[in-house]
Amino acid sequence: MPRKRNTRRSPDVPTLADVARLAGVxxxxxxxxxxxxxxxxxxxxxxxxxxxxxxxxxxxxxxxSLASAGSTLMSVLLPSLSNIVFPDVLRGIHTxxxxxxxxxxxxxxxxxxxxxxxxxxxxxxxxxxxxxxxxLHHTPVARRHLEQGRFRVAELMDIDGDPVDIAVxxxxxxxxxxxxxxxxxxxxxxxxxxxxxILTDDRASARYEGLCASLREAGLSLITEHVYPGPSxxxxxxDTLAILLSGHPGLxxxxxxxxxxxxxxxxxCMHAGxxxxxxxxxxxxxxxxxxxxxxxxxxxxxxxxxxIGKTAAEKLLESRERPPEKTIINTGFxxxxxxxx
Amino acid sequence: MPRKRNTRRSPDVPTLADVARLAGVxxxxxxxxxxxxxxxxxxxxxxxxxxxxxxxxxxxxxxxSLASAGSTLMSVLLPSLSNIVFPDVLRGIHTxxxxxxxxxxxxxxxxxxxxxxxxxxxxxxxxxxxxxxxxLHHTPVARRHLEQGRFRVAELMDIDGDPVDIAVxxxxxxxxxxxxxxxxxxxxxxxxxxxxxILTDDRASARYEGLCASLREAGLSLITEHVYPGPSxxxxxxDTLAILLSGHPGLxxxxxxxxxxxxxxxxxCMHAGxxxxxxxxxxxxxxxxxxxxxxxxxxxxxxxxxxIGKTAAEKLLESRERPPEKTIINTGFxxxxxxxx
DNA sequence: GCCTTTTATGGTAGCGCTGTCATTATTCGT
DNA sequence: ACGAATAATGACAGCGCTACCATAAAAGGC
Numbered sequence: 042m043p044r045k046r047n048t049r050r051s052p053d054v055p056t057l058a059d060v061a062r063l064a065g066v067x068x069x070x071x072x073x074x075x076x077x078x079x080x081x082x083x084x085x086x087x088x089x090x091x092x093x094x095x096x097x098x099x100x101x102x103x104x105x106s107l108a109s110a111g112s113t114l115m116s117v118l119l120p121s122l123s124n125i126v127f128p129d130v131l132r133g134i135h136t137x138x139x140x141x142x143x144x145x146x147x148x149x150x151x152x153x154x155x156x157x158x159x160x161x162x163x164x165x166x167x168x169x170x171x172x173x174x175x176x177l178h179h180t181p182v183a184r185r186h187l188e189q190g191r192f193r194v195a196e197l198m199d200i201d202g203d204p205v206d207i208a209v210x211x212x213x214x215x216x217x218x219x220x221x222x223x224x225x226x227x228x229x230x231x232x233x234x235x236x237x238x239i240l241t242d243d244r245a246s247a248r249y250e251g252l253c254a255s256l257r258e259a260g261l262s263l264i265t266e267h268v269y270p271g272p273s274x275x276x277x278x279x280d281t282l283a284i285l286l287s288g289h290p291g292l293x294x295x296x297x298x299x300x301x302x303x304x305x306x307x308x309x310c311m312h313a314g315x316x317x318x319x320x321x322x323x324x325x326x327x328x329x330x331x332x333x334x335x336x337x338x339x340x341x342x343x344x345x346x347x348x349i350g351k352t353a354a355e356k357l358l359e360s361r362e363r364p365p366e367k368t369i370i371n372t373g374f375x376x377x378x379x380x381x382x
Numbered sequence: 383m384p385r386k387r388n389t390r391r392s393p394d395v396p397t398l399a400d401v402a403r404l405a406g407v408x409x410x411x412x413x414x415x416x417x418x419x420x421x422x423x424x425x426x427x428x429x430x431x432x433x434x435x436x437x438x439x440x441x442x443x444x445x446x447s448l449a450s451a452g453s454t455l456m457s458v459l460l461p462s463l464s465n466i467v468f469p470d471v472l473r474g475i476h477t478x479x480x481x482x483x484x485x486x487x488x489x490x491x492x493x494x495x496x497x498x499x500x501x502x503x504x505x506x507x508x509x510x511x512x513x514x515x516x517x518l519h520h521t522p523v524a525r526r527h528l529e530q531g532r533f534r535v536a537e538l539m540d541i542d543g544d545p546v547d548i549a550v551x552x553x554x555x556x557x558x559x560x561x562x563x564x565x566x567x568x569x570x571x572x573x574x575x576x577x578x579x580i581l582t583d584d585r586a587s588a589r590y591e592g593l594c595a596s597l598r599e600a601g602l603s604l605i606t607e608h609v610y611p612g613p614s615x616x617x618x619x620x621d622t623l624a625i626l627l628s629g630h631p632g633l634x635x636x637x638x639x640x641x642x643x644x645x646x647x648x649x650x651c652m653h654a655g656x657x658x659x660x661x662x663x664x665x666x667x668x669x670x671x672x673x674x675x676x677x678x679x680x681x682x683x684x685x686x687x688x689x690i691g692k693t694a695a696e697k698l699l700e701s702r703e704r705p706p707e708k709t710i711i712n713t714g715f716x717x718x719x720x721x722x723x
Numbered sequence: 724g725c726c727t728t729t730t731a732t733g734g735t736a737g738c739g740c741t742g743t744c745a746t747t748a749t750t751c752g753t
Numbered sequence: 754a755c756g757a758a759t760a761a762t763g764a765c766a767g768c769g770c771t772a773c774c775a776t777a778a779a780a781g782g783c
Contacts, residue, residue: 067763080760102507104739106444107768122469147488166443275675305675312677334616336653408733421730445769448738
């Protein structure tokens with residue numbers, strides 16, 4: 042005697058077979074209606090759709106994915122969500138995926154390549170159609186999986202390096218370099234630098250290097266820098282500036298790795314009675330809304346986060362197959378002159 | 383003649399059968415090693431693990447989920463990621479899930495119950511073990527799915543209502559009420575209110591109602607309010623305060639629906655030469671880092687976002703089955719006196 | 724030493740869906 | 754009007770894994 046069907050499942054979850062039976066068609070026809078694929082007579086479609094509605098049928102994507110060896114998932118691996126940069130990227134991705142069948146699945150790596158590797162592998166277990174990551178630097182294991190998988194890969198934010206497939210972003214090294222040139226041209230000479238302790242934020246490091254290069258070219262160098270013993274935050278910026286100035290009161294400009302910390306720097310100046318720009322220039326990175334809403338808008342660099350996310354997702358949707366050659370898309374950046382440097 | 387196996391897949395993706403063959407065991411034994419389930423001899427486990435490593439085997443979770451009628455996914459549906467509140471909640475969830483087999487899958491609803499319903503259904507297609515949503519208000523269809531599904535449900539942020547399963551959060555109505563009481567006690571009498579256009583931010587509405595109730599009790603009422611024709615942002619707060627004051631110069635305190643907008647209000651005061659607190663009180667909501675980093679820390683209410691996320695995920699992990707009775711966990715809130723009201 | 728329990732392993736049958744191929748009904752071109 | 758293309762539908766196997774049961778060997782109890 043054959044074992045009773047359906048022993049493992051809750052008895053009342055409808056399957057495609059139930060829908061097909063109710064609509065009086067075969068399973069495969071019902072499947073075609075669900076996927077809007079292949080020629081279906083209008084009358085048939087209607088009957089199937091009403092059966093779906095009546096049963097509150099939800100397709101089982103695990104079964105679908107297994108049968109078709111593919112999914113409509115797009116894995117997105119981001120370093121952090123506390124840093125507003127990445128939610129902006131995500132919004133871009135979402136915007137591009139709305140009205141498509143694709144669905145983003147988000148993981149957070151905490152800037153740790155090993156966590157990235159672990160999450161990547163657990164995402165690959167769901168057979169995603171595409172993978173989006175931040176940066177070009179991954180563990181060797183992750184890189185191998187990215188290169189060998191049957192999915193397209195986009196690496197965001199950074200374009201200084203060798204992408205797996207598609208890179209969308211800007212040159213952070215160049216942004217750092219332009220920052221230095223801009224500030225030198227505006228007359229600043231005595232540079233300080235504030236850092237945070239996220240050593241794996243490769244973009245921040247690249248900007249730092251670019252800045253140093255431009256100073257070197259002008260015969261200058263950083264007078265001082267301080268690494269805040271914690272992740273980036275406004276308070277980190279405030280406290281770091283206080284420390285920098287206590288050791289080197291002669292600084293005339295301080296560069297921060299991002300706008301959040303730069304805002305903290307401005308708050309320190311307000312508190313200590315330092316006139317921003319005249320006495321001390323403050324320069325950030327990202328071009329956040331809040332910095333531009335201040336009475337004296339923050340001098341910074343606008344990174345085009347939303348555009349990066351949107352462009353990457355659109356590019357990934359262009360073809361189902363892995364492209365034969367690598368693509369690098371430079372979304373560029375803009376110096377916002379602002380009023381603080 | 384039987385059709386060749388594996389025609390649909392790329393030929394070189396290893397399966398559990400390949401692992402088992404290489405290790406010289408049966409598929410089910412290899413499966414047990416992968417899942418760390420059931421008794422396995424150490425020598426066998428080692429052989430299987432080394433076969434897995436050699437082949438770079440990645441389990442196919444679609445197949446696993448289909449066979450076991452379950453997954454280790456935890457669906458998380460949040461209204462927005464631009465609002466820093468939700469990344470904080472997410473961090474809490476992540477913290478609770480680290481070192482467990484569970485994996486969060488994040489969707490963004492843009493504060494739209496219909497989008498929430500759509501994303502919920504597409505997530506349910508993956509048979510999640512649990513679902514986390516924001517708020518207690520969902521479409522009837524969504525509510526029905528939540529109630530009938532074979533997964534646990536946590537509704538976050540808000541506890542003023544009837545949860546499906548578990549609610550974790552605070553009473554926003556009470557927070558609004560306490561805000562009013564606090565400000566009245568501090569001597570403020572002429573209240574203004576700034577709003578944004580996200581009508582479905584039920585929490586903001588509940589705070590608004592609580593505030594009005596406390597004013598009514600004290601024989602007061604809002605003198606004016608302005609709805610900014612756009613989503614919440616610092617610039618929205620700045621511009622809204624300008625409009626409120628131009629119409630009603632006699633206001634002595636303005637309450638904002640969140641810290642971002644309140645910061646914008648402070649920036650307007652700085653720009654317009656208004657002395658915050660003496661001439662005009664400013665009150666926010668959330669207790670963000672950046673507001674507390676200002677020279678005069680923002681007066682606001684601390685909502686415990688991280689704790690909410692962490693508590694909810696922990697609670698969901700407690701049992702595999704849907705709890706027989708509803709649970710409401712009040713994480714509370716704290717008034718931060720600050721220096722702006 | 725014999726029976727029971729525990730440990731370790733395997734055979735088999737699906738889970739729910741879709742790719743492939745086949746079949747029939749309809750439309751079209753000339 | 755007749756073969757050829759097209760539209761609409763179905764039968765069936767199998768995707769990769771795990772639940773279920775069975776079996777065999779080792780360990781324990783008295």
